[in-house]
Amino acid sequence: MNNIDNIIQHLKGSNDYIVTSHISPDGDNIGSTLGIYYALKKLGKNVFYVIDDNTPQNLKFLVEDVEILTSKEFELEGYCVIALDCGDKNRICLSDTLINNAKHLTCIDHHASNDYYGNLNYIDADASSTCELVYNLLVRLEQIEQIDIIDEVIATALYTGLVTDTGNFAYSSTHPSSLEMGKELLLKGAKRDTIIQRVFQSNPYNYYKILGEALNTLDIVQNKIASICITKEMLKRNSISFNDVDGITSYTRDIENVEVGILLKEKKENEVKVSLRSKQYVDVSLIAQSFNGGGHVRAAGCTIYDSIENAKQQVLEAVLKTI
Structure with a gap:
């Protein structure tokens, strides 16, 4: 109450x-x-x-x-x-x-x-x-x-x-x-x-270095779902911390015709943080809850204890069912 x-x-x-x-x-x-x-x-x-x-x-x-x-x-x-x-x-x-x-x-x-x-x-x-x-x-x-x-x-x-x-x-x-x-x-x-x-206007140079590398992993499914993967090796290679790259999530959502954006960040082996964003009609909090996460209708997240490749596949399958 x-x-x-x-x-x-x-x-x-x-x-x-x-x-x-x-x-x-x-x-x-x-x-x-x-x-x-x-x-x-x-x-x-x-x-x-x-x-x-x-x-x-x-x-x-x-x-x-x-x-x-x-x-x-x-x-x-x-x-x-x-x-x-x-x-x-x-x-x-x-x-x-x-x-x-x-x-x-x-x-x-x-x-x-x-x-x-x-x-x-x-x-x-x-x-x-x-x-x-x-x-x-x-x-x-x-x-x-x-x-x-x-x-x-x-x-x-x-x-x-x-x-x-x-x-x-x-x-x-x-x-x-x-x-x-x-x-x-x-x-x-x-x-x-x-x-x-x-x-909003003071990102370190290394943020843009990892952004470029992350955008190379951009994958679009059925023109409605976009995903980006950031591995722990990428974080280490670009000398940037796990908590300093969340801003990259918006790059998955802000694409024409895309409804759901997904950012997968590998914290350590077999531990992946997933950030979900949507534009108009998909309730991503329900998707996050299916992986014991939570959040809001347009912004939610969860953690999946698996490889980043398997985590991506699992989340994509869940989003495709909703789309």
């Missing part, structure tokens, strides 16, 4: 919090997590940013002043966990020990596949981003407490998540409320120019 006021009472009622998100951090992941992180600090709470993964290069500007811990580095007891933008409890990027030993788990998320795994949940699959949900929560907190919470730092974090999850307001998930939120965040001082430059 969604109840913002109950979550606000919980945020006020405890002292020690872990904020975290899903594996393979992205803009909405980091933006929403930082929004809650800084809000809790303003409430005088002990808050720790804990995640067992690396921040993508183009988003590091957001966390320059934040101490990010791994599960092994966190030693406190009696803490509460707030999981943001994570549609599946199994994808929370913390150790099982930290998750299971938490005295309370709150989930704030916008994935349709979310099964309300938290003790408290704020889930809205129609929201443009988890950052939009955090924005709603913080606006309500400001109303209740009669204090200013959203400052330039929080506005910048939330605006980053908003523009990355809406494709800079181009995706179908963009609603009037998203544009209104964007306006309000800009009025609060969100550093729009910095966000656009760092997120």
Whole structure:
């Protein structure tokens, strides 16, 4: 059950919090997590940013002043966990020990596949981003407490998540409320120019080297399905990290007549992350769910524990059944 006021009472009622998100951090992941992180600090709470993964290069500007811990580095007891933008409890990027030993788990998320795994949940699959949900929560907190919470730092974090999850307001998930939120965040001082430059206009040279190699693997099936494969050898050869090539996914979708785009990234032997995108009518979240993944109607993902060749074949067969 969604109840913002109950979550606000919980945020006020405890002292020690872990904020975290899903594996393979992205803009909405980091933006929403930082929004809650800084809000809790303003409430005088002990808050720790804990995640067992690396921040993508183009988003590091957001966390320059934040101490990010791994599960092994966190030693406190009696803490509460707030999981943001994570549609599946199994994808929370913390150790099982930290998750299971938490005295309370709150989930704030916008994935349709979310099964309300938290003790408290704020889930809205129609929201443009988890950052939009955090924005709603913080606006309500400001109303209740009669204090200013959203400052330039929080506005910048939330605006980053908003523009990355809406494709800079181009995706179908963009609603009037998203544009209104964007306006309000800009009025609060969100550093729009910095966000656009760092997120969309600062890809390293190696990104374009691997992009060229990746495009050589482009395969189009029945003029409606496009796929690109990135192997671990390609990542190593081009000296670029696993989390820094997700932007290549759009190249599979943005082809004339293509309805479904697929990016397959080999993390290690027999472990392949699959990103799925669609344009108009295919619900890729259902395809992802068939491989124990999840996501949204137009953007979803899963992990397949097989060779990248076999993973590609399995996903293609699943998409062909849907098409």
